[in-house]
Amino acid sequence: MTDDIFADRVAKVRLRFVATLEAKIEETAAALPKLGGVALADTAVAAVAEAYRAMHAIVGIGRTVGFPRNRPRAPDIRCRVRA
Numbered sequence: 001m002t003d004d005i006f007a008d009r010v011a012k013v014r015l016r017f018v019a020t021l022e023a024k025i026e027e028t029a030a031a032l033p034k035l036g037g038v039a040l041a042d043t044a045v046a047a048v049a050e051a052y053r054a055m056h057a058i059v060g061i062g063r064t065v066g067f068p069r070n071r072p073r074a075p076d077i078r079c080r081v082r083a
Contacts, residue, residue, distance in 0.1 A: 010066075013065050014065040014066055017067075021058065024058060028054050
């Protein structure tokens with residue numbers, strides 16, 4: 001793979017990342033209050049795992065595609081999910 005092909009692919013991933021970032025964060029943040037209460041234990045555990053995975057992916061992918069300080073809310077939500 002040449003540098004140009006790699007750069008083109010990273011640029012496409014970066015654009016897709018930016019285009020979907022806000023919606024992914026908001027979707028996960030909106031789901032957090034629904035994780036407690038009357039939810040079945042298996043459902044709640046799966047929801048927590050998915051929320052953590054989503055925020056972890058956002059932070060990791062962001063750094064990979066050139067956003068080293070992708071820290072507005074994703075890490076905060078990730079910490080809330082751990083609690």
